[in-house]
Amino acid sequence: MKDDSFYIRKVLDGDNDYFSFLVEKYQSLLFNTIRKIVENRAVAEDITQDAFFKTYKSLKNFNTDKPFYPYLLRIAINCTKDYFKKGKREVSLQSEVAYEDPHADIDKTREMYEIIYKLPDQFREVILTFYRDGKNIKEIALETGDSVENVKVKLFRARKLLLKFYQEL
Numbered sequence: 001m002k003d004d005s006f007y008i009r010k011v012l013d014g015d016n017d018y019f020s021f022l023v024e025k026y027q028s029l030l031f032n033t034i035r036k037i038v039e040n041r042a043v044a045e046d047i048t049q050d051a052f053f054k055t056y057k058s059l060k061n062f063n064t065d066k067p068f069y070p071y072l073l074r075i076a077i078n079c080t081k082d083y084f085k086k087g088k089r090e091v092s093l094q095s096e097v098a099y100e101d102p103h104a105d106i107d108k109t110r111e112m113y114e115i116i117y118k119l120p121d122q123f124r125e126v127i128l129t130f131y132r133d134g135k136n137i138k139e140i141a142l143e144t145g146d147s148v149e150n151v152k153v154k155l156f157r158a159r160k161l162l163l164k165f166y167q168e169l
Contacts, residue, residue, distance in 0.1 A: 004068035011059055019059075023052055026069060029132065030076055033109055037080055047083055051076035067117045077110045115165045123158035130155055 004025075010018035030051060035044035055075050062071055116124055129135050129143070137155070141148045 005064040008059060008062060008064055008068065011056075019056055022068065022072075026072055027052070029069075030072060033073070034076060034080060037109065038083065043083065047076065047079050051079045054079065070114055070117050073110060073113050077107075111169070115162060115169075118165050119158055119161055123154055123161060126151060126154040127158040127162070 002021075004022060007018045007021045027048065031044055031048045034047050034051075035041060038044050038047065051072065055072050058075070062068070116127060119127065126140060126144075129140050130137070135143070137148055137151050140146075141151045144151065146154070
């Protein structure tokens with residue numbers, strides 16, 4: 001699989017169909033992140049779609065030397081903030097939790113992903129696969145070809161680096 005910058009360069013060169021690869025890669029992750037914030041599936045779908053549209057429109061401003069997902073997430077968070085500012089927040093019947101400050105959760109999510117994307121690739125992938133994708137250590141070992149012990153070590157080191165990066169903020 002090609003890296004994100006390959007697809008972005010293709011889109012910037014006028015081949016807009018390549019943007020669908022980025023949508024396919026990040027749609028579930030972005031939707032799930034937004035859904036945790038707005039607690040409404042339909043609203044999360046709308047915000048996700050809006051975020052991809054705005055990202056596509058602003059792609060010429062993206063620095064391809066940097067990771068793409070934090071850029072996409074920043075745009076999605078801004079779309080979510082706009083949603084809350086307009087007072088369109090719908091009350092979720094499924095949720096019993098009332099957010100006192102919904103923007104605090106958005107900022108925490110953005111901040112966490114920015115910290116995660118500072119990690120070296122080997123650590124970032126194992127931490128995202130473990131926490132975001134919910135896979136256990138054995139599943140990660142099977143996927144990566146690493147031993148179970150190696151995955152445990154990477155996960156330990158990733159957590160340690162995350163704590164260090166968080167404390168430096």
